[in-house]
Amino acid sequence: MNRFEAVRKFARRIADRFDLTPPIDVSNIFSEMDIQIVEEENQYGIEAYSQLNDNKVIINTEITYIPRRRFTLAHELGHICIPWHNGDVKCIAGEHYIQVSGKRLLDTQELEANIFASELLMPTSWVKEKIEEYLEQGFQILVRNITESAQTSTMACFFALENAMPSGNIFFVKKETDEYWRTFSSVNTCTISWNYLAEKNMEFLDVICEKKEECKISQYGVIYYQVLPCPTTKVITYT
Structure with a gap:
């Protein structure tokens, strides 16, 4: 551990x-x-x-x-x-x-x-239940439900989701006053970085993603991507 x-x-x-x-x-x-x-x-x-x-x-x-x-x-x-x-x-x-x-x-x-x-x-097990129940309805709806139910800030919710979401979920967050996008990537999600430029990652994800959602949550602009999950270590080892 x-x-x-x-x-x-x-x-x-x-x-x-x-x-x-x-x-x-x-x-x-x-x-x-x-x-x-x-x-x-x-x-x-x-x-x-x-x-x-x-x-x-x-x-x-x-x-x-x-x-x-x-x-x-x-x-x-x-x-x-x-x-x-x-x-x-x-x-x-x-x-x-x-x-x-x-x-x-x-x-x-x-x-x-x-x-x-x-x-x-926002206990991980509790957040995972929320993901299963609300993610299909949209990322914005999921975040709103968690923040209202747990009475937490939007940014705190982003960190909890990054830890709890299954492989294949990536989202970018930026306030109007921010210079750069902040990247959140779920566990065991493979990403490619070009000099840490989120815009380049987005261009790549636009091509390969299965789902994309752009929304405004609180003071943050959010771009959410769902891609194919990475194979587990067991599958890779077997292969």
Whole structure:
């Protein structure tokens, strides 16, 4: 089991412990686990601050969008529940990159906390049930149902879908203010990259896809593709 799967397991343990199903009441989990939530203004753009040794989370009072607040609290709960996280952690939930000497580098602990939050709020097994029920009706309908049922943000839903969707599902996401498309590819889906240009990938997928859907979800423009799934390792080995 890799670290990311271990993190998902920690989140599922919390859900099982308190017999939780979406929408998850994150504040109640904090109360049950005797973790203090303190609300404070923060002028540095930090959304939340975890004091892991004291079981305390300080959250920015400027976070008034409820789905964002719930994800931020779930993210901080991840820092507390993941055993190899320690000390004090300052976070912008959902962002897991840091700037070091002008380079954008992955912050593994922040990524792990995001994975924990996603699994807690939208359990993989639950998301898979939603995919089976709603994907045939359209990608936009699927996303809307998940976000409304789990009371989560659209971007958090995109991450949950990338993990839960079967092989052969790819979607590109972009806000009007973004310069580049963000690519989400389901597990075991083979993609081709030309210098990381999403537009080139789209040209290729336009030719080979079985299904394509363009839509606007919340503030995001979305292009969804369904292609033939990759063969399993067992099939490849047999062949």
